[in-house]
Amino acid sequence: MLELIVISTLNGVLFGMLLFLLSSGLTVIFSMMGVLNFAHASFYMLGAFFGYQLTRWIGFWPALILAPLLVGAVGMAVERYGLRQTHKHGHVAELLLTFGLAFAIEQVVQMIWGKLPMDYRVPELLDFPAFTIFSTNYPAYKMFMLLVSVVIFIALLVVLKRTRVGLIVQAALTHPSMVAHLGHNVGRVFMLVFGVGTALAAVAGVIAGPALVTQSDMAALLGPILFVVIVVGGLGSLPGAFFASLLIGLLQTFAVSMNGSLASVFGPLDPSTGASLLTDVWNVTIAQIAPILPYVLLVLVLIVRPMGLMGTRET
Amino acid sequence: MTELTSSAPSPTGSTPARNIGFYAAWGIFILAVVLLPLIFRSGGSHTTFSLIGIAAIFALSYNILLGQTGLLSFGHAVYYGLGGFLAVHGMNAIAAHGLPVPLPFVPLIGGFAGLMFGIVIGWVSTQRAGTVFAMISLGIGELVASSSLILRSFFGGEAGITTNRTDLPALFGWNFGPQIQVYYLIGFWLVISAIAMYALTRTPLGRMCNAVRDNPERVQFIGYDPHVIRYLSFCFAGFFAGIAGALAAINFEIANAAYLGAVQSGVVLFATFIGGVSYFFGPILGAIVVTMLQLELSDVTTVWQLYFGIIFIGIVMFAPGGLASLLMMHRPLVRAGTLSMILPAYLIAIVPTLLFACGVILTIEILAAYSQGNAASSTIRLFRIPFEAANPMTWLAAAVLTIGGFFVARMTWRGVTAAWDRAMTAARERGYHA
Numbered sequence: 001m002l003e004l005i006v007i008s009t010l011n012g013v014l015f016g017m018l019l020f021l022l023s024s025g026l027t028v029i030f031s032m033m034g035v036l037n038f039a040h041a042s043f044y045m046l047g048a049f050f051g052y053q054l055t056r057w058i059g060f061w062p063a064l065i066l067a068p069l070l071v072g073a074v075g076m077a078v079e080r081y082g083l084r085q086t087h088k089h090g091h092v093a094e095l096l097l098t099f100g101l102a103f104a105i106e107q108v109v110q111m112i113w114g115k116l117p118m119d120y121r122v123p124e125l126l127d128f129p130a131f132t133i134f135s136t137n138y139p140a141y142k143m144f145m146l147l148v149s150v151v152i153f154i155a156l157l158v159v160l161k162r163t164r165v166g167l168i169v170q171a172a173l174t175h176p177s178m179v180a181h182l183g184h185n186v187g188r189v190f191m192l193v194f195g196v197g198t199a200l201a202a203v204a205g206v207i208a209g210p211a212l213v214t215q216s217d218m219a220a221l222l223g224p225i226l227f228v229v230i231v232v233g234g235l236g237s238l239p240g241a242f243f244a245s246l247l248i249g250l251l252q253t254f255a256v257s258m259n260g261s262l263a264s265v266f267g268p269l270d271p272s273t274g275a276s277l278l279t280d281v282w283n284v285t286i287a288q289i290a291p292i293l294p295y296v297l298l299v300l301v302l303i304v305r306p307m308g309l310m311g312t313r314e315t
Numbered sequence: 316m317t318e319l320t321s322s323a324p325s326p327t328g329s330t331p332a333r334n335i336g337f338y339a340a341w342g343i344f345i346l347a348v349v350l351l352p353l354i355f356r357s358g359g360s361h362t363t364f365s366l367i368g369i370a371a372i373f374a375l376s377y378n379i380l381l382g383q384t385g386l387l388s389f390g391h392a393v394y395y396g397l398g399g400f401l402a403v404h405g406m407n408a409i410a411a412h413g414l415p416v417p418l419p420f421v422p423l424i425g426g427f428a429g430l431m432f433g434i435v436i437g438w439v440s441t442q443r444a445g446t447v448f449a450m451i452s453l454g455i456g457e458l459v460a461s462s463s464l465i466l467r468s469f470f471g472g473e474a475g476i477t478t479n480r481t482d483l484p485a486l487f488g489w490n491f492g493p494q495i496q497v498y499y500l501i502g503f504w505l506v507i508s509a510i511a512m513y514a515l516t517r518t519p520l521g522r523m524c525n526a527v528r529d530n531p532e533r534v535q536f537i538g539y540d541p542h543v544i545r546y547l548s549f550c551f552a553g554f555f556a557g558i559a560g561a562l563a564a565i566n567f568e569i570a571n572a573a574y575l576g577a578v579q580s581g582v583v584l585f586a587t588f589i590g591g592v593s594y595f596f597g598p599i600l601g602a603i604v605v606t607m608l609q610l611e612l613s614d615v616t617t618v619w620q621l622y623f624g625i626i627f628i629g630i631v632m633f634a635p636g637g638l639a640s641l642l643m644m645h646r647p648l649v650r651a652g653t654l655s656m657i658l659p660a661y662l663i664a665i666v667p668t669l670l671f672a673c674g675v676i677l678t679i680e681i682l683a684a685y686s687q688g689n690a691a692s693s694t695i696r697l698f699r700i701p702f703e704a705a706n707p708m709t710w711l712a713a714a715v716l717t718i719g720g721f722f723v724a725r726m727t728w729r730g731v732t733a734a735w736d737r738a739m740t741a742a743r744e745r746g747y748h749a
Contacts, residue, residue, distance in 0.1 A: 104624035227454070235447075
């Protein structure tokens with residue numbers, strides 16, 4: 001039991017930090033530009049696939065730097081030539097543009113790399129167990145993932161709190177038009193923020209690629225959970241995104257490792273009643289409902305506290 | 316939002332001439348629904364028409380949300396799918412108990428199922444409009460789609476639940492075995508639903524929906540609750556989506572988890588938006604285009620969904636009013652008789668635009684051939700002209716067409732804009748306004 005708790009906590013924090021790498025970019029982009037970037041998870045997928053391809057060509061470590069830069073450049077191009085053109089048609093058009101983009105990116109990835117999972121391996125340097133805890137070998141690569149996300153988290157915090165650029169971004173989170181009135185080149189700030197946000201998503205993709213599955217449906221699987229994170233955390237709140245990422249990371253990780261069901265608590269139903277909705281609900285395990293837990297949380301949060309856990313403004 | 320959805324023509328300003336045009340448009344629509352399957356008699360075209368009819372009802376119901384109330388939903392397939400599932404269960408129950416309910420009434424089961432779930436889910440999700448509504452609809456969509464795989468006894472797991480539409484009592488000797496009979500059932504419901512949904516836009520509620528879309532704050536000032544109006548609109552959308560879902564279940568004689576999924580929600584969004592949300596007939600147009608693309612493109616190319624995405628992005632970026640707006644934009648010019656002023660500019664612009672499109676298609680197909688690993692042997696047929704994917708001349712042609720076409724097209728479209736302004740000014744001088 002203790003083993004389960006420790007391992008699940010580690011994995012949950014790891015998944016949560018990965019989610020935060022994505023949701024931080026998404027929430028900053030949303031706050032500044034008012035655009036919910038539907039394609040954000042697609043940039044994460046692009047990061048994983050670029051990382052895989054570059055790893056095959058030039059090795060993992062250069063890929064870890066290069067792939068996010070490439071994806072960031074793609075992101076900036078999307079902002080400059082796509083979103084900025086669409087801005088005059090309103091937010092719905094912008095949201096739909098990113099929706100179409102997410103669809104197109106998935107198709108391009110499928111066209112180039114196919115639908116099967118890629119053979120994206122952990123680099124040899126990190127392919128050993130970091131430590132053994134209650135007979136479970138915890139892989140060093142996962143510790144490396146945790147390290148990278150924590151380092152980026154701290155770097156992001158320093159940039160946002162201690163630098164002039166961070167000051168502008170923070171101001172734009174709450175008073176976007178005031179920042180523009182003060183004479184900052186908002187267009188360039190937007191492009192930069194979009195580029196950095198997508199590059200962060202790509203970092204998450206490169207490091208998560210070997211540990212999770214690198215496949216053309218990874219964006220479609222993660223994308224909705226990402227939206228849950230930023231809505232639950234509160235749209236436009238970075239601390240909220242952080243806590244919601246950890247919460248959902250832990251929630252899902254713990255849920256998949258639990259096998260309990262109503263039947264195991266209260267005993268099985270009388271078999272003579274036959275198959276019905278009740279038996280479905282009675283016999284389903286917590287592990288089986290793990291994928292829907294984030295959405296249940298979303299609906300609950302929106303009913304009880306519509307601005308999210310730490311959000312301040314309603315949209 | 317306001318830019319996307321220009322106001323509908325005023326209900327009071329109708330002249331006799333306009334009334335004739337209005338009834339003629341509906342007459343042509345009904346005639347087309349009745350006569351098309353008699354003109355195109357093959358079984359394949361009957362199947363196509365059936366799919367278009369279902370897609371048209373579904374897209375129209377979606378437009379109650381997006382076009383009329385300004386609610387962007389990413390989970391509209393939930394009501395379509397639940398309508399389909401309840402219709403299948405209803406049909407099985409009718410057949411098992413020998414109830415005297417003929418097939419044409421089954422879509423009502425789906426409709427009321429959609430309405431019921433709309434009533435339950437809508438109250439929470441329509442509390443807010445905009446992004447929050449979009450996110451809730453996405454979350455609920457995922458929730459229902461994932462639950463459908465857990466509640467196996469109702470949703471039948473991955474295989475779904477099958478039914479047999481001919482087991483139901485026959486009506487006037489029709490047992491709805493042949494596709495043509497199913498088509499007429501769908502056509503009947505298409506006409507009824509289209510008229511009902513059009514009538515809805517003319518009611519005070521329909522008008523208040525438009526007001527909530529354009530300025531919810533002002534709606535509150537005049538004493539309405541925007542939440543209630545959004546909620547009612549949501550329930551109606553659910554009802555008609557349920558009818559479409561039930562018709563799909565009748566057509567395919569199966570309901571499975573794909574009916575409720577994100578893909579289905581995305582397709583209806585694509586269809587409605589490509590067709591155009593600001594005109595009532597837009598979603599019908601979009602349903603026709605998207606269904607035809609799905610059926611035809613998939614025969615021609617393996618990467619057809621990519622073209623689908625590119626078309627959608629193109630519409631969002633360059634024609635956010637959809638195809639309907641592109642057509643209706645020309646109405647004042649046609650009336651003023653100044654359309655001929657821009658036709659030459661169109662004819663000039665269309666050549667480089669088509670060449671650019673060919674360049675893009677060629678590029679995509681070359682890439683597809685290479686990534687599928689059969690570049691050496693594959694030949695791309697573009698308008699019956701064979702291109703060898705591995706031949707550098709083909710690459711050159713693709714590059715020249717794409718890059719050259721892009722710049723020449725951009726130049727000629729400036730000419731179109733100038734000609735458009737001239738024609739519009741001339742139309743205004745003759746007293747016709749947009």
